[in-house]
Amino acid sequence: MPVQATRNDRAGPSWTAGGRPSTQYHDHDGSHYLTYPDAARLATGGGPAALTRALTERSPGAPLALHVRLPFCRQAYRFCASQRVPSRDSRQAEPYLTRLDREMVLVSRLLGRLPAVQRLHWGGGAPAFLSLDQMGDLFDRLDARFGLSGARERDFSIEIAPREADVFTLRHLQALGFNRLSLGVQELDLRVQKAINRVQPRVLTESLVDEAERLGFHSLNLDLTVGLPLQTPHGFGETVEQVIAMTPARITLRRYAHLPARYRPQREIDAEDLPDAATRLAILAAARQRLDDAGYVHIGLGQFARPDDSLAQALGEGHLARDLQGYTPYPPGDQVGLGVAALSRVGDTLTRNALSLADYEAALDASQLPAGAAHRLDAVDRLHRDAIEALACRRELDPAALSQAHGRDAGAALAGSLERLAPFCEAGLLERHGERLRVTPDGLWGLTQLLAALDPAATPAA
Template sequence: MPVHATAALAHPISAAVEATAWDDALIRRYDTSGPRYTSYPTALSFHDQFTADDMTQALERSNASQKPLSLYVHVPFCRKICFYCACNKIATKNTALAEPYLSRLDREMVLTSRHLDTKRPVQQLHWGGGTPTFLTLAQMSDLIDRLDARFGLSSAPDRDYAIEIDPREADVFTLRHLQSLGFNRLSLGVQDLNPQVQAAINRVQPRVLTETLMDEAHRLGFRSLNLDLIYGLPFQTEQSFADTLSQVIELSPARLSVFNYAHMPTRFAPQRRINEADLPSADEKLAILRTTIEMLTQAGYVHIGMDHFARPEDSLAQAQRYGTLQRNFQGYSSHSQCDLIGLGVSAISRVDDVYAQNPTQLSHYEAALDEGRLATVKGLLLNKDDLMRREVIERLMCDMAIDLEAIGQRWQINATDYFSTALERLKTAEQDGLLVRQGLYLQATPTGRLLIRHLAMAFDNHLQHQGNQRYSKIL
């Protein structure tokens, strides 16, 4: 069992934790802006003094650990823009435009794999976007072949090979093909099943499209299906979203991601097509969230944390029970302790003690690879303080609890002194019932689980230099 596993197991203060009740006024008071902590330090701390050479050295250092690999491939193309979208994407219907991009991806793979011991197993593979199913079946085969040639893909039954799917442009043949390529987990974008909401976000998607794909995926034996929903979209109400949830519960996916829509039209141009007056009020959003948690919990789902729910038998819920859950740029992951290699425009890698990010502009990404160098444009080398706080924040985000005494022993520090500022910051949250503390063991209450980003911010040593104006609201 991993050294941090005990943080997620039963603890004497658990009974006290479960006793707290939902409090609208309290939740609203803490619903400020803050990081999602898919990494610590967050991407706002990355800087352009970090170079491709720094990334190369990190790749070579990582071989000593013999950690398994996780590969993320960013496919930026979409046939149609959804108005809520904040992803890095290119709108086009011409699949031929993907060919030069696939060639650049292969060049990036070659340059990366030169510095890696490719005998290390690839436990995780994730294709995101954009819309990965924008690619033709032949292009998908080509991309898998290139990944296998450069890194050596796995056929192990416990591998986690996932792809994000738009049900409007995938069919049963797509699923059969994906299965033949080795994918065993699917994530389907749904967002909302209400026709008025769908029209307002430019994503008309009848339930039958999703249902047909899910039926076929179950028949083919895909291990885990995830559905993405979004709350806070135009024309949503507590009742309308409850109707969507009722239909989704009938479909019985293994996992659900229920994201909070962050309306930032100054940063994301497609969002300017959304009429702000049509968005639900803060009170309505909170009511939607409460109903979501109640309905999914009653239906047997475990609230993993933040926006993730899973059935108790799913690997995500099992990983949380055993203290091996991890947080990465794709959200929560059941495969801990992998070195993550990000491939493609805007992709971020987490390797050894560094983060490295590729350019967000396609032309800059292409230019770097055409010059025969890795496309790293910025990143960060973590110091000891960063590494310690990353562990604290990640365990808190994953386990909803943290044993600072165990952290102190592992890092050979006096945790009481070292984290004194953070503990001081958390006093008000403790008084308000967001967490229960016994010595150096801190556990979030049900309300604290909702506001776990706020609790994690107490340990963030970079936040004071960034301000939080560029982060989304917590709820």
């Protein structure tokens, strides 16, 4: 059903829920479940066969979205929580781009004829690491292999680190066909920038925002990160105010996850400099108050949008969805990921490419698809997936509607999940309307906990 986005929806949490410590629900960086099962739990082995079957069985006339992962960046930033390849020489990307083209050839042969691709995304690192010529060559290869749309309604997006691009980069991207940008700002406080080894003056971001608007890029998004070293409520509040002054259509608040054992650059961060749980909540409070005052709509999972943006409109009209990058106003459909660690979702099949660059390249050198893990959803999986999407996108879980859609008793099949959701009703994150459960404004700030409760393999906080 459509969701009416009111000012009360935009407000942040009350910071105490059901008498429990607020950190229990609001300071939790769980999975966003952009895939179900969560991508971290895909079974290794059988990936090439699973993806081959999915690509050959899909309807040839169905729309397809492409996601290209480019893991390079010019510098190792200490807060990074993904596998990236730091280098100052864009020529270092040439072997990777060669393998990427091999993957395109293998995938396109299995797909056969396609309607023009309307949705394309470049991310995974800092795509602007590539030279302008490399960007143009990659775009041309994608067009040659898959056929990219030139229609006005296409959605071609790219992630940009402000310090690794300039106005000439944006002009080149616009000339290629890109029409949406996400800028990784993270923080504007100089002390925090130095602590994460990512100093980029505000003027860099402002100049790119101004040029993007002049060039006609739509739905500009600015990424901010909560929980970085030396971050304070006052300092982050000023960052949010400065970002709001740039009037982006979308603002995303991401949570920093400190996992130094997994991500080597994070080992350079002094854990003593990280804000504690109470401070992180105060930082969130500072951000949400300013976003609320500025009129931004809380879409969910840290995503905010102006009321006139397509995300807020899709939420209000009841057709908000999610793809492998997050919230989208478009039907999710099939999505093929290209590059190291890229995810694909084709029909009921999920695959993830090899996580290491060496394994990715070895597979393609052997003329094999580099899918290293896969999962094919069964009827129970599909039910849990749709329940998760209902809460994430429509803010409501209706067992009767799910029963009708799946031809089975959803209440019985989801009994364990509904039991795990009961404490959240008592805490004020959900409210009951007969059999239906609705997410409250407070619940939007604890949405990862609610989604985890719908996953039998997860262990949400009680």
